[in-house]
Amino acid sequence: MPWRETRDPYAIWVSEIMLQQTRVETAIPYFQSWMERFPTVEALADAAEDEVLKRWEGLGYYSRARNLHRAARVVRERHSGNVPDDLEGLRSLPGVGPYTAGAVGSIAFGLRTPAVDGNVRRVVARLMDIPDPTTRELERTVGAWVPADAPGDFNQALMELGATVCLPRTPTCQVCPVTALCRARKAGTQDERPTPRRRATVRREVRNVTVAWRLEAGEPGVRLALRRRPDAGLLAGMWEFPSQIAPGIGVTEVTEASEATESTAPAKSTAARGGVADIGSRPPGSGVGERARRLPEVRHAFSHLHVTYRPVLVQRPGGAALPAGAEWFTPTQIRALPLPVAQQSIVKSALEALEAALD
């Protein structure tokens, strides 16, 4: 792991934020790219938020990037540019919780402190045969084990044991170095420790997406309208095509010829072929316009929300009203915007369809 080839507290901090709820293999290329662009706290603090989010694009949980960015400015202003070397200072930074403070404190600064993540929780729950240990209990237990001469190594070893041997399902107790000490193994309860957390219910949503395009008078190339998402909530600060919840979805009775009626069956067959259907024959006054074309549906699963995006390509002649809050961007400009994965897919199909149509 590249972040183990350095003693730079900033680099170790960045790696720990990236590793929150994220696999090591996923984080590695992002870490490399991040450290190239933002090699120091100062470089990160100086950067614009759009560029910070762009480097995080695709990694998910974007508040991590925004918090890291804010924290870099806190470190510059309140800590003379040095990452705090004590638990209290680390914990005060946005995005740094109990685990991350313990990890950075022990790995970067040699503090004798525990770092309890999901792996450690599972390992300790089994070693001690505790069904659902509290955070306090875990930190007290591990805290007593951490050796003063190698706290970082010890914490990482415990996590790695959980990640490679003491697996959530079917742990390989045969090769476990501490199987003789494991109370769950002795009791045969290792498969039931710790008890799984209840999963949140997943909401489902269908969104009609407007991909507005235009050709600027006297300038080459097409422009697309995108808007920035609000500063809080899902995908905060990321850019997207304007969209709204599809009216009438899931409702059996549709009282009038509406968007919902027109956008059900035809959209599915179109998406299945992966092509673009011409829907220019729809009656005037439908609100979409004569030059509207469907783009393939995009289904995307967030942690707690499954969304089906139904993008429609629609030409807005010069002077036509833009969707609220949206701005025009050339393809080159779009490439610099931080876009959620589902929106990247829509951009791709939109530009392909336009390139074919404008030839």
Next chain:
DNA sequence: AAAGCGTGGGA
């Protein structure tokens, strides 16, 4: 306390 917050990979 529990829910909100992304994404990709593997079973």
Next chain:
DNA sequence: TTCCCAAGCTT
């Protein structure tokens, strides 16, 4: 396809 999950934090 669907579900589960992966080095958590914030509100």
